[in-house]
Amino acid sequence: MLSSLGINGPNVRQQIAQVLNFALVLSTAFMLWKGLSIATNSPSPIVVVLSGSMEPAFQRGDILFLWNRAERAEVGEIVVYNVKGKDIPIVHRVVRSYPEDSKTAETGETTTSQKLLTKGDNNNADDTNLYAEGQSYLDRQEDIVGSVRGYFPMVGYVTILLSEYPWLKTVLLGIMGLMVILQRE
Structure with a gap:
């Protein structure tokens, strides 16, 4: 045929x-x-560093490997988080941790969630001005994409070039x- x-x-x-x-x-x-x-346990297990806010720890173009199976983030740990209403994840270090107790209405059980304050190593101030409006800390369960567990330097620079030069x-x-x-x- x-x-x-x-x-x-x-x-x-x-x-x-x-x-x-x-x-x-x-x-x-x-x-x-x-x-x-x-x-x-991360929606985005691999991310590319897009800015210089974490220098000298990470440079633009470094590929980061994330892990999100720990229940808590420790002070000094580098995490990747999403801000409500923004598409680009941010890579910064945890500088303060706040435990917060809450009771569930159905069971009456007390649960402890973790609230975090972050800051870029190369930034002068903490990230409260980067968070969503009215948000003064990050919720470990809701906002954190994962904690950095490894990286490859400069391998992700192609991603930066593609975003800066759409043609x-x-x-x-x-x-x-x-x-x-x-x-x-």
Whole structure:
């Protein structure tokens, strides 16, 4: 049937195989990301440092590996947190910890949650002006994405270049598309 349409069978099979291989690579990367998210208990187990606020500990472009299985964060620990209403996570050090007791209405049990104050190593003031309006501390359970457990220096600088120069994304996608089309087995 394909030959009656003027389409060469083996060539079409090769193109379909290339598309399926590309889909396999994408789905494998997605599954690895989701697996890491489950293992680390973090929605974003790997982040890139985007600013110099943590220098000299971390530089722009460092990739950080996060772990979010501990119930508490210790003073001096470096955490990544999200601010309500903002998309970019912030990497800063815990400078103060406040335990807060609360009773649940249903059971009457007292639970202790942890409230945190953070600060960038390279900043003069703490982060209270970075938090959401009306928020004077972070909640360990709600705001913290994870604690830093390891890093690779400068490996994530490509991410910074792509965000600072949006045209670079188009160029890279075009090159990748050409590679998929021109690839021969």
